[in-house]
Amino acid sequence: MSEPITLVSHALCPYVQRIAIALAEKGVAHDRVTIDLADKPGWFLAISPLSRTPVLKVDDAALFESAAILEYLEETQPNPLHPADPVERARHRAWIGFGSEVLNDIAGFYAAPDEAALDAKAAALHARFRLLEDHLGQGPWFAGDRFSLVDAVFAPVFRYFETFEQIGDFGFFDGLARVPAWRVALAARPTARNAVAADYGDRLAEFLRRRNGALAGRMEISSVRERQSA
Template structure:
């Protein structure tokens, strides 16, 4: 008998989205429970050693950290999302780590409190995507015909820019034709699209305004709030 699986999540967490996408791609039956990280319930603190999402509950066991959860799903569930070749698999793992680096830069971008930091993070994001352009396959997915865990990792990355690009024209993807095509395909894939609630964009804008940084000021100026 299969053990019940629950994804304990937060509405905006990109690492939760990784797990949500992988579960759907693998056809794994599961429930999803949203946690208020501003007021963490005791039951969540008992299953999350670091006090953050995602946490995947499998029967009586609780797994934390998205990379570890993705590897667990690869080890135990059908429909592999890693390539079979060990060298390619290692290469994909490295790009998943890079995806986390991009997310860290995004956090620095939307949290920047001064123009110098804001411009530095903007430039860093452009460099990240230029690097991706140089290493993307001819498509449709990161390494060709097969949707992989690298695609899973970058679906939540590109989702931020649906909101950022309404605020201002930052030209993050200017001239990067493969990155642009990849981001559009990811946005249209059902597992990626449905990894968040329908009010995600509004929730993200509200979150960005609470950061009270340079980007929040741009939101107010643009009227995108």
């Protein structure tokens, strides 16, 4: 009998989403518990040394840090998502790290205090995707026709842009072909779609408004225009 597994989650956390996708792709039965990071329960603080999600509870053990959790799942669960070749596996791990750096850029974008910083962060994201474009194959996935952990990492990355593009045209994917096609394929993948709740978009929009930065300012302008045209 396999050990019971519980994914401790937050509604918006992209690092949680990559674990949820990996679990679903591997067909691993598990429970999912969602917490409020603004009001962290005591039991969560007791098992999360960094006080952040995800945490994967495996029987009496609590694993933290998404990269470590992904590797644990690869070592213990069926349907491997890493390539078998050691060089390719190392390359995939490196691109997973790249995905985390893109998430840092996304955080810098939505926290930008003014329009100049917002434009600079948008340009930085475009540069990231331009670099990624040069390393992608023909698709539909990062490694061709085989879905991998790199895909599980980038599906939550691209999900942000569904909301960002409702706010304005920031040119994130201008002049690119392979990255946008990959993004569309990931958005259609059932395991990626089901990694978040149905109200994810509304929750993200509310989170962005509370940042009170330049992006929130654009959201307010857009809301005013919508009310005026109604």
